Amino acid sequence: MTRDATAGVPAFLAARRSIRAFTDERIDRSALDRLVEAACLAPAPHHSRPWRFVIVDSDAGKQALATGMGERWRRDLLGDGVATERVDELVTSSHRKLEGAPALVLACLTWEGLDRYPDEARGLAEWGMALLSLGAAVENLMLAAADAGLASCWVAAPIFCPAEARDALALPAEWLPHALVLVGRPDPGYEGRRRPPVPLDELRDYR
Numbered sequence: 436m437t438r439d440a441t442a443g444v445p446a447f448l449a450a451r452r453s454i455r456a457f458t459d460e461r462i463d464r465s466a467l468d469r470l471v472e473a474a475c476l477a478p479a480p481h482h483s484r485p486w487r488f489v490i491v492d493s494d495a496g497k498q499a500l501a502t503g504m505g506e507r508w509r510r511d512l513l514g515d516g517v518a519t520e521r522v523d524e525l526v527t528s529s530h531r532k533l534e535g536a537p538a539l540v541l542a543c544l545t546w547e548g549l550d551r552y553p554d555e556a557r558g559l560a561e562w563g564m565a566l567l568s569l570g571a572a573v574e575n576l577m578l579a580a581a582d583a584g585l586a587s588c589w590v591a592a593p594i595f596c597p598a599e600a601r602d603a604l605a606l607p608a609e610w611l612p613h614a615l616v617l618v619g620r621p622d623p624g625y626e627g628r629r630r631p632p633v634p635l636d637e638l639r640d641y642r
């Protein structure tokens with residue numbers, strides 16, 4: 436059975452889209468703080484809050500973050516054998532994306548409140564739980580943004596270069612950036628991609 440992606444889904448969930456173009460309007464810090472409060476309602480292991488949220492709304496901060504992550508991406512792409520011209524294009528476009536958003540929310544993980552294990556497997560599982568909860572927190576943040584009439588888009592970059600993102604903003608050593616959310620007022624001309632229908636029979640099973 437294939438159904439429209441939003442059929443039967445609560446409207447507040449369907450209303451959140453990844454929007455990648457914004458007006459120039461600055462976003463009040465109080466509005467950004469409300470988004471972080473919504474993020475902090477997310478479930479997390481052992482009643483912990485292993486997250487830190489860094490709001491980057493200054494030009495200098497956005498530039499530092501874009502440069503720190505961009506230079507690491509440049510090295511990775513060149514190491515992969517991508518042509519220099521293409522690398523320049525990609526890195527320039529990523530700068531534009533980050534510096535063009537009114538605010539960036541950098542979601543970081545810490546070990547605070549998490550259990551420590553003597554073996555690597557359980558340590559990785561614990562960190563995995565924290566990562567899952569960070570995803571839940573980021574979804575809360577984006578849902579709250581949509582509810583407030585703000586556009587948002589999750590950007591993967593920091594998970595590939597957490598140390599570079601952390602150092603670009605001079606964050607504490609134990610804060611490891613894992614997700615970035617662009618936030619602003621939606622550019623009225625931007626159209627989200629059509630959501631593909633949900634092939635329920637492929638994606639879920641009962642036992």
Ligand SMILES: Cc1cc2nc3c(=O)[nH]c(=O)nc-3n(C[C@H](O)[C@H](O)[C@H](O)COP(=O)(O)O)c2cc1C
Nearest residue numbers: 451452453454455588589590591592614627628630
């Ligand atoms: C972990 C994660 C990483 C993502 N990274 C990017 C990204 O780097 N750039 C981007 O434009 N969108 C990114 N997205 C957004 C997805 O492309 C988007 O959620 C997906 O296409 C579904 O569209 P919708 O959010 O409008 O429903 C990311 C989403 C997730 C969950």
